[in-house]
Amino acid sequence: MAIKSLNYLSIPERQRKRVATQETLKLKNALTNPALTPEQTQKVKDRIEHLNRWGSGRLE
Amino acid sequence: MSTLYFFEAHNNVLANSGIDDTVQSEVPVAFNGSFVVRVPNGVRLDGNPPSTLSDLLLQKYVGLLALYPGFTNIVYDEMTDATGFVPASQAGVTLGSRGTISILGTGQAETTMVVLASTPNDCIVTWEAFDVTETNPATGTDNRLIREYDEVDASDLVVQASFNNGLNFQGVLDGTLQTIAPGVQGNQLILRITNNVASRRWLGSWAVIY
Numbered sequence: 001m002a003i004k005s006l007n008y009l010s011i012p013e014r015q016r017k018r019v020a021t022q023e024t025l026k027l028k029n030a031l032t033n034p035a036l037t038p039e040q041t042q043k044v045k046d047r048i049e050h051l052n053r054w055g056s057g058r059l060e
Numbered sequence: 061m062s063t064l065y066f067f068e069a070h071n072n073v074l075a076n077s078g079i080d081d082t083v084q085s086e087v088p089v090a091f092n093g094s095f096v097v098r099v100p101n102g103v104r105l106d107g108n109p110p111s112t113l114s115d116l117l118l119q120k121y122v123g124l125l126a127l128y129p130g131f132t133n134i135v136y137d138e139m140t141d142a143t144g145f146v147p148a149s150q151a152g153v154t155l156g157s158r159g160t161i162s163i164l165g166t167g168q169a170e171t172t173m174v175v176l177a178s179t180p181n182d183c184i185v186t187w188e189a190f191d192v193t194e195t196n197p198a199t200g201t202d203n204r205l206i207r208e209y210d211e212v213d214a215s216d217l218v219v220q221a222s223f224n225n226g227l228n229f230q231g232v233l234d235g236t237l238q239t240i241a242p243g244v245q246g247n248q249l250i251l252r253i254t255n256n257v258a259s260r261r262w263l264g265s266w267a268v269i270y
Contacts, residue, residue: 002143003174004121005135011126015106019129038204054130 009057020055024048062101064209066094067113069158075114088193088210095158096209097138098188101258102127113140121267125238128269135179135249136267144171152255162192162262163217163255166224171261173210173225176247180223180270184240185232188254188264189216203244216261221268 008016027048031041053059062085071077080094097116099105103123110116117138125134137144142155152167154160163169191210197203214234221238222229224246232238249268255261 003135003137003172004117005133005174006118006121006125007134007177008125008132008190010118010122012106012122015104015122015126016129023129049236051130054132056247059132 008054008059013057016057017055020051024051024055027051062200062211063099064089064091064118064267065092065097065110067097067158067185068253069093069095072091074157075112077113079111079116085209088208090206091209092205092207095160096190096264097159098190098211100186100188101122106156124186124267125269131184131269134267134269135174135176136265137171137232138265139263145169146172159262159264162260164260165251165258168254170253170254171249171251171266174249176223176249176270178270179245179247180240181245182237183221183268183269183270184235184237185219185221187217187219187266189214189235190262190264191259192262216255216257217263218256219266220254220255221248222248222252224248226250236262 025045031044064083064085065079066081067077068080075223083089085098099120103120105119105123107119121134121136123144125131139159139161141157142161145155149170152164153169154162189212191212193208193210194205196205219232220229221232223240224244225248228244229252230244251266253263
């Protein structure tokens, strides 16, 4: 059996979408923080977009 | 609190080993006649209840990857056999099948190189350590040997990771995001695992999420 590999598409779609949504909600709450710099805001938005694509299985 | 799955230890087809029992890992538990697969706290098994070793391992590592949303790959070894190690390079290491790989105090094990699906900038390395105690009562009607699994802190084993086929190693912390410096990045993973305590420790598994 030894060393094995899996990728994120092995995660059942329902489970993947659920954890992505939970994580995205936290980040959307973080976006309401007025202390965020524009660069930090952009990083959070990029992360949200990455998670959306991860959750829906659309990462390239 | 993690969950321990006890698997039958004598199935000719390892992947088809059936589940003997399931217990919570609170105190040392006897596992005579079985071998143990630990499912860490927080890892959610999604799908039909597992009935064989291959079922559980798939669900365990899918669940572990899902703990870190956004990461795309996981590579792992559950220590069901010793093929993930180069026997000649091991000092103070006992290799075996079905959760029997252990490292003596100050001993060091090194995994075989595995090619990753990409070249990561960061990753999370996690591993499991346990102790096995054996008592053999001299008297009594049930004076058989008792073998107990005792979950210990992962830090009893120190892990270093190389992503460039052993040219550079960096220390990693269990379950912690690690940045891989540009100069040492690569897709050829080797882990170096050292016992950090005086007595023997068993390696339950390792996984790299990236």
